[in-house]
Amino acid sequence: MDIDKDCIHHFPSLWMETASEPDVSVPLDGDTSAEIAIVGEGFTGLCCAISLADAGRDVVLIDGGGPGWGGSGRNSGAVIRGFKMGRTALSERFGETGDAMFEFGTRNAEMLYGLVERFGIDCQLRKTGWVLPAHNAAGLRSVQDRHATWVKDGVTGVELLDRQETAKAVGSDAYIGGLIDRECGVLQPFSYARGLARAAHSLGVRVYGQTRVTHKTYSGGHWYLQTPAGKIKAKTVVIATDAWTDKLEPRMSDRMVSTHSQIVATAPLPPSIADSLLPEGPCASDSRRILLYWNKTPDNRIVFGTRGKVDGPKTDGDFAHVEKAMVALYPALKGAKITHRWGGRIGLTRDFMPRIDQPQPGLWTAHGYSGRGVAMGTAFGLLMGEAIAANRSTSTLPVPVGPAPDLPPKFTHRAGIVRATLWYRLLDRWM
């Protein structure tokens, strides 16, 4: 991870500029020690720290940027609950824990809402639902199948929408039907990440930013994390670095494709335009494989994202496809001023499922949310913290555990990711 070369320096996000929570992190200054050291101040690391601190543990958090510097502060803010698989598929794939996984996934948005309320996090949380519109007949079949599976699995709060209802919910007649999950929501993600850091800090966690861990070693029953500013000694280390993992833990980085997703935000729109777009305020992401995702902020901006350049954007022109897709959906936005453009990495596993892993004794990792880490990263972090505090084995956890599946060799190369993206785009057009 080369922080200095990251696209966020050229393309600061709307969220960074409008954050309402303070930054409680300070740079590390000299050697220190703790019972547990967590690398990564995204939702995973921050929530893990909160549950460990709740259990009375001595914790340090450390990040090369700071709270929310990675995906957690750059995403579109959609709080979407659940794993991508239904109850039956989870049981077929993961055996007897499948049922517990399904229940855990379905509760993950609730866990996030609980933290926001408990710590009074000022992050513009709106429980306005998530709309999944279908872009073609195959997309509609998949949306209908998903709805039928959820209903069979006992999930409440999910409704199918016909063509007119979808057009009304989205504010565009580009879709042929869809569904809404009313238990989902949307928030300002950078403020949420900073609010979690403030909460962890208030529970006694030391929060260090601008301090990159360059490598880790294990000796005499302790881990040592080396940084340019000093060494951190800890009995237990948690690596919560997701798509930015690099070589700090190869068992994560070798099993994850890291590619970029990019977002644009309009200036606040006049009510004559804004009122008809997402009138009830849900977030939306459509049925394409290379999906479009968007929402409306409380000050009436449209925040709109889709796939990015594999290595991240370099110029404003690298966002042209995002703006084009937004205007195709909402012609009224032609000529609307774009005030912010930004991007971030997404960590994809082969089966698009996240994992909690214990590569060595005293070393824990969680990663691979595959574009769905707002609620799931929160829930995984809380769960991992509870498991460490209670000395639980990973095999008892209601989530996929162990290393993610190996990637096919071609997917570890840039050219392979580009080819796969093109292939999925073609499939989106045909089926």
Ligand SMILES: Cc1cc2nc3c(=O)[nH]c(=O)nc-3n(C[C@H](O)[C@H](O)[C@H](O)COP(=O)(O)OP(=O)(O)OC[C@H]3O[C@@H](n4cnc5c(N)ncnc54)[C@H](O)[C@@H]3O)c2cc1C
């Ligand atoms: C553009 C975009 C849009 C998205 N939209 C959504 C959405 O709407 N809904 C949703 O659910 N998910 C979305 N996601 C995915 C979601 O943001 C991520 O899954 C989630 O934030 C991952 O959280 P995390 O805590 O595991 O990792 P991150 O938030 O990525 O945090 C990892 C941290 O590790 C730090 N780090 C890495 N290496 C080191 C090191 N060596 N030393 C010190 N620190 C290090 C980084 O600085 C970073 O802060 C989106 C992602 C992107 C990029």
